[in-house]
Amino acid sequence: MSKPALEVSDLSVGYGDVSVLRGLSLSIEPGQLVALIGANGAGKTTLLRTLSGLLKTTAGRIRLGGNELQSLRPHQVVEQGFVQSPEGKQLFPSMSILENLLIGAHIKRARAVRDQTLKEVFALFPILEERQHLNASTLSGGQQQMVAVGRALMAKPRVLALDEPSLGLAPIMVDRLFESIARIRDLGVTVLVIEQNVFKVLQMADRGYVLENGRISMSGSGADLLANAHLRATYLGM
Numbered sequence: 001m002s003k004p005a006l007e008v009s010d011l012s013v014g015y016g017d018v019s020v021l022r023g024l025s026l027s028i029e030p031g032q033l034v035a036l037i038g039a040n041g042a043g044k045t046t047l048l049r050t051l052s053g054l055l056k057t058t059a060g061r062i063r064l065g066g067n068e069l070q071s072l073r074p075h076q077v078v079e080q081g082f083v084q085s086p087e088g089k090q091l092f093p094s095m096s097i098l099e100n101l102l103i104g105a106h107i108k109r110a111r112a113v114r115d116q117t118l119k120e121v122f123a124l125f126p127i128l129e130e131r132q133h134l135n136a137s138t139l140s141g142g143q144q145q146m147v148a149v150g151r152a153l154m155a156k157p158r159v160l161a162l163d164e165p166s167l168g169l170a171p172i173m174v175d176r177l178f179e180s181i182a183r184i185r186d187l188g189v190t191v192l193v194i195e196q197n198v199f200k201v202l203q204m205a206d207r208g209y210v211l212e213n214g215r216i217s218m219s220g221s222g223a224d225l226l227a228n229a230h231l232r233a234t235y236l237g238m
């Protein structure tokens with residue numbers, strides 16, 4: 001068996017005295033597209049911020065392809081290959097699309113292959129190539145999300161994490177974005193995506209995890225989870 005791309009064991013994290021994640025474990029196989037779902041406030045963003053080195057763990061271990069991440073700083077985590085596109089995109093609105101993308105490639109490993117990666121990002125999102133010299137603020141919400149995902153790809157992630165990429169997008173843009181995410185997986189990048197759009201994301205995911213009460217309460221193939229009565233009642237209102 002190959003090593004997991006990402007392995008989280010018994011992770012606990014909180015804010016001050018308030019614990020949010022309590023002994024969370026999960027394992028992601030290389031090349032998979034994995035969905036993480038959970039109610040508002042369940043701790044999904046907290047998990048991504050912890051994996052990214054932005055929040056301190058109180059217990060547990062995070063391994064990326066065998067290397068331990070839990071005591072690394074955020075830039076070291078990116079160097080190791082865990083890269084997230086954060087909730088709310090966080091672009092530089094007065095910089096061009098191209099400049100926003102190139103910021104993603106500032107680490108050494110990514111800088112060396114920057115031009116090639118830029119071609120791949122433009123192949124995924126042709127509109128960004130057409131508009132590369134315009135300010136990011138001139139783009140629609142969906143296009144800005146493409147820049148945010150593209151910027152993360154510019155860092156050459158081994159595992160790419162996306163925090164609610166479809167938030168606020170028109171349905172047609174959501175479908176296009178999800179197609180792009182599936183193509184990123186097909187390029188060989190392991191993808192962890194947090195989504196409120198539970199039905200759509202589980203249709204495309206290889207595996208899904210459900211975060212409840214600070215830990216993973218359920219996992220399975222997307223199809224298995226969509227057939228689960230608790231999941232349907234709680235997250236799909238069925």
Ligand SMILES: Nc1ncnc2c1ncn2[C@@H]1O[C@H](COP(=O)(O)OP(=O)(O)OP(=O)(O)O)[C@@H](O)[C@H]1O
Binds near residue numbers: 042046
């Ligand atoms: N900076 C913070 N300080 C204190 N508590 C926080 C902070 N950020 C989040 N929390 C709390 O931690 C819990 C988990 O929040 P988190 O943002 O991780 O949830 P989430 O699953 O991403 O929710 P959403 O679906 O709304 O994005 C919530 O109860 C939230 O109020």
Ligand SMILES: [Mg+2]
Binds near residue numbers: 044045046087163
């Ligand atoms: Mg969140």
